[in-house]
Amino acid sequence: MSKNIWEEFAINAKDKMPLYKQIIHQVEGMVHDGRLKPGTRLPSERKMAKLLSVSRMTITLANEEMKARGMVRSHQGSGTFILRGPRAKEAERDLDLPLEIAYPTGEINQGMDEIMRHGENTHLINLAGVGTAPEVHPGIELSQCFSEHLRKNPILLQLPSPTQGYEPLRLEMISWLKKVKIEVKLNEIMIVSGAMQGLDLISRLFLKPGDYVVMEEPGFLGAADAFKATGAKILRITLDEEGIRLDSLENMLMQFPIKFIYVNPTYQNPTGVTMSLKRRKKLLELCSKYGVLIVEDDPFSLLYFEDKPAPPIKSLGSDNVIYIQSFSKYLYPGIRLAVLVAPEGIIHNLSKVKQRVDLHSNNLTQIALHAYISEGNLENHISKLKRAYSERLLLMKELLSETPHIHCMYPEGGVFLWCKMPREIPTDRLLEFAVKNGFTFVPGNWMSGVGMFENYIRLAYTHPSLDWLKKGIKLLHHTILEYKEYQF
Numbered sequence: 001m002s003k004n005i006w007e008e009f010a011i012n013a014k015d016k017m018p019l020y021k022q023i024i025h026q027v028e029g030m031v032h033d034g035r036l037k038p039g040t041r042l043p044s045e046r047k048m049a050k051l052l053s054v055s056r057m058t059i060t061l062a063n064e065e066m067k068a069r070g071m072v073r074s075h076q077g078s079g080t081f082i083l084r085g086p087r088a089k090e091a092e093r094d095l096d097l098p099l100e101i102a103y104p105t106g107e108i109n110q111g112m113d114e115i116m117r118h119g120e121n122t123h124l125i126n127l128a129g130v131g132t133a134p135e136v137h138p139g140i141e142l143s144q145c146f147s148e149h150l151r152k153n154p155i156l157l158q159l160p161s162p163t164q165g166y167e168p169l170r171l172e173m174i175s176w177l178k179k180v181k182i183e184v185k186l187n188e189i190m191i192v193s194g195a196m197q198g199l200d201l202i203s204r205l206f207l208k209p210g211d212y213v214v215m216e217e218p219g220f221l222g223a224a225d226a227f228k229a230t231g232a233k234i235l236r237i238t239l240d241e242e243g244i245r246l247d248s249l250e251n252m253l254m255q256f257p258i259k260f261i262y263v264n265p266t267y268q269n270p271t272g273v274t275m276s277l278k279r280r281k282k283l284l285e286l287c288s289k290y291g292v293l294i295v296e297d298d299p300f301s302l303l304y305f306e307d308k309p310a311p312p313i314k315s316l317g318s319d320n321v322i323y324i325q326s327f328s329k330y331l332y333p334g335i336r337l338a339v340l341v342a343p344e345g346i347i348h349n350l351s352k353v354k355q356r357v358d359l360h361s362n363n364l365t366q367i368a369l370h371a372y373i374s375e376g377n378l379e380n381h382i383s384k385l386k387r388a389y390s391e392r393l394l395l396m397k398e399l400l401s402e403t404p405h406i407h408c409m410y411p412e413g414g415v416f417l418w419c420k421m422p423r424e425i426p427t428d429r430l431l432e433f434a435v436k437n438g439f440t441f442v443p444g445n446w447m448s449g450v451g452m453f454e455n456y457i458r459l460a461y462t463h464p465s466l467d468w469l470k471k472g473i474k475l476l477h478h479t480i481l482e483y484k485e486y487q488f
Contacts, residue, residue, distance in 0.1 A: 005035060006043060006051050019054050020061035027066065031082060038426050038454075040082040042072065073451060083451040103229065111221055111446035118440040125439035125472040130415050131463030132332050133388040138381050142331065142372055146364075149371035156367050163355045164347065165191025166366035172373050173339050179379075180301060181315040182323065187344045190351060193361040194336040195297060195326040199226040199262075201353050202295055202322060205346075206259050207232040214252060215262040216244050218447035218456075220269045220297065223262055232259070236449045239268065243275030246282055253290045260293035260322075266301040266309045267414025270447045270458035274412065277310040284318055292320070299326040302382050304413035305390040319343045327369060329415060330382055337361060337369055389415065392461045392469060399473040405480045408459075417459040418444075425483060427457045433479045433486075439472045 009026050011019060030036040042048065045063065049056040063080055066072040074080045119129040132138065150156060164170065170189045177184055192198040199222070207213065209231025215223060217236035227234055235256065237248045243265055252258065263283070265275035275283075287294050296313050314323035326338040342350070354360075372378050393410065396417060400406055408419040421427055428443040444456025464472060 005030070006048070009052055011052050011054060019058045020065065023052065023054075023058070023062040024065055024071075027062075027082075028071065031071065036082050038082050038429055042080045042082070044079065071451065083445070083454060111442070115440075115442060118435070123438065124435065125468050125475065126463050127459045127461070127472050127476075128440040128442045129463065130329060130333065130460050133385070133392070133462055134465055136381070136384040136388045138331055138372075138377075141377060141381070142368060145371050145375060145377060146368040149367065157364075159363070161360040161363040161366060163351045163360050165189070165361060166363060166370060168374075169366050169370040172370055176373060177325075177339070177341065180298070180325075181311040182341060183315075184341050185344075188341055188347055190340045190342070190347050190354075191361050191366060192324075192338050192340050192354065193358065194328060195299060195324050195338045196222050196226065197336075197354075197357075197361075198324045198338055198340045199223050199295070199297070200229075201340075201350050201357070202260075203227050203230050203232070204353050205349055206293070212256045212258045213260060213262060214249065214258055215449075216264065216268065217449060218270055218444065218453055219262075219449070220264060221447055223297070224449055227262070234449055239271060239273050241273065242279045243268070243273055244279070244283070246279065246286060249283070250286055253286065253292065258290075258292050260295050261287060262295045262297065263313070264297045264299075265313060266298060267303065267411050267416070269299075269414075270416050270442065270444075271418040272409055272411030272414055272416055274309050280310055280313045281316060284313055284316055284321070287320055288318060294318075294321045296321055296323045297326075298323065299329045300414040301325075302330065303386060303389060303415065305386060305393065306412055309413065314341060322346065327378075330378065330385065331369075331372075335365060335369070337365055386413075389462055392466070395466060395469060396459070396461050396473070399470060403473065403477045403480075405477070415460055415462045417461060419457050419459060421455045421457060421480070422484075423455050425480065426454050428454070430457075430479065430483050433483050434476070437475050437479050437482075439475045439479075441476070 009023065011022055013019065015022060017025070027036065043051065045056050045059045048059045063072065063074070067074065071083060072080050073083045115128045118124055119126050119131070169191060170186055173189050174184060174186065192201065203226045207227060207230035211230070211232045212235055213227045213232050214235045214237060215227070217238050219236070224234055235252055235258070237244050237252070239245065244263055249261070261283075263275070265280060267274055283294065294313055298312055301309055301312065312323060314321040323341040324338055328335050328337075340350070397410055400408055400419070405422055406419050408417045410417065421430070428445060431441065431443055434440060442458040444453030444458065445451050447453065447458060461469060
């Protein structure tokens with residue numbers, strides 16, 4: 001990197017913004033502009049201080065803050081390097097009006113937007129986002145069921161929906177949730193517009209600036225966005241083969257006033273790890289001891305290929321668990337419906353928050369889902385999904401075993417593979433090559449709150465046809481070789 005780019009920094013000692021924050025702001029802008037690429041080595045602290053005419057302590061403060069944000073990483077003996085590419089975060093855009101933006105849009109991880117944008121491109125083999133396998137897509141069956149239901153009950157089109165959800169669907173949920181061993185009453189059930197809305201409503205109700213939330217590392221990037229939008233701080237805990245590490249958690253519970261712990265315990269996104277029953281019980285015990293809520297996100301647990309996974313934490317009998325089960329992974333992403341289960345008092349207050357957001361979730365979609373479940377179609381459909389996805393997982397194992405540069409964790413269910421690449425391959429950079437070659441995946445550092453896992457990728461294997469899966473993995477192998485050749 002030419003020295004000239006560092007000379008472009010404009011540091012103003014008279015500005016109210018602290019000098020170290022001015023440095024961070026300008027580094028961030030250059031990363032977003034693509035002028036500072038991931039892997040770029042920053043000048044030493046002494047050299048940077050001299051270039052910018054500031055104290056070395058100012059540079060130290062800037063580096064430490066950038067490390068905490070996941071923008072850079074230091075390697076002992078080799079220096080400090082830019083870690084995060086321009087997709088991970090996007091600056092707030094001017095409104096061209098004399099108004100100030102209050103909502104922290106610049107803090108939202110833009111990886112989610114890119115995953116969805118690439119998913120719209122039918123020319124790309126989509127190994128990034130989740131969709132239903134084409135041979136078992138429920139579209140026709142669901143639409144026929146819905147049409148017949150409305151033909152018999154046309155008055156449904158004119159009925160309003162309560163904020164807590166279409167009551168026949170909520171009543172149906174009492175039976176449906178017994179499949180995952182959750183016993184629940186009607187007033188403990190709420191229908192929300194997808195799991196993301198559930199997380200947003202929970203965040204609005206419980207979090208304020210400066211509060212603490214614990215979540216898994218790596219973990220679902222959309223959840224982190226919902227929590228950070230309130231001004232809350234996120235504490236990350238890594239996983240082992242049994243799930244979130246509880247030794248680290250108890251230390252945090254003793255040190256920080258934590259509001260709740262967010263977990264995805266079954267076929268976790270992105271690692272595919274399933275929390276053991278013993279770990280679930282211990283987590284519940286710890287949270288009860290310290291008076292902390294658990295938010296349990298469960299979008300995949302019915303997609304098991306052999307043995308059933310451990311039951312949800314909510315089923316173990318506690319009022320300090322809020323449970324969310326989305327239907328998008330069982331039907332299709334656009335359905336945007338989920339069931340949220342919590343004690344009656346929490347449901348009552350969440351309903352008040354939701355009423356101010358969208359009054360109620362789409363009534364036609366709720367009616368359609370109720371008709372589909374009540375006639376036994378969803379249960380049959382999930383059986384088809386399990387057979388189709390199990391076949392895909394076996395194919396992925398076979399294909400990836402022939403690709404020496406990739407080592408994956410193979411779950412017993414769910415929709416994702418978590419794969420490790422050679423350390424010298426930053427996967428957010430590899431993605432640029434992949435898109436040019438006709439396929440997509442999710443770089444590992446997009447799933448991290450601190451910029452880790454830069455040589456990991458998440459592969460979703462449910463949406464492409466078997467032929468496209470084969471082609472996609474061949475393209476992945478080719479792209480790795482192409483990148484290595486380009487790099488050296």
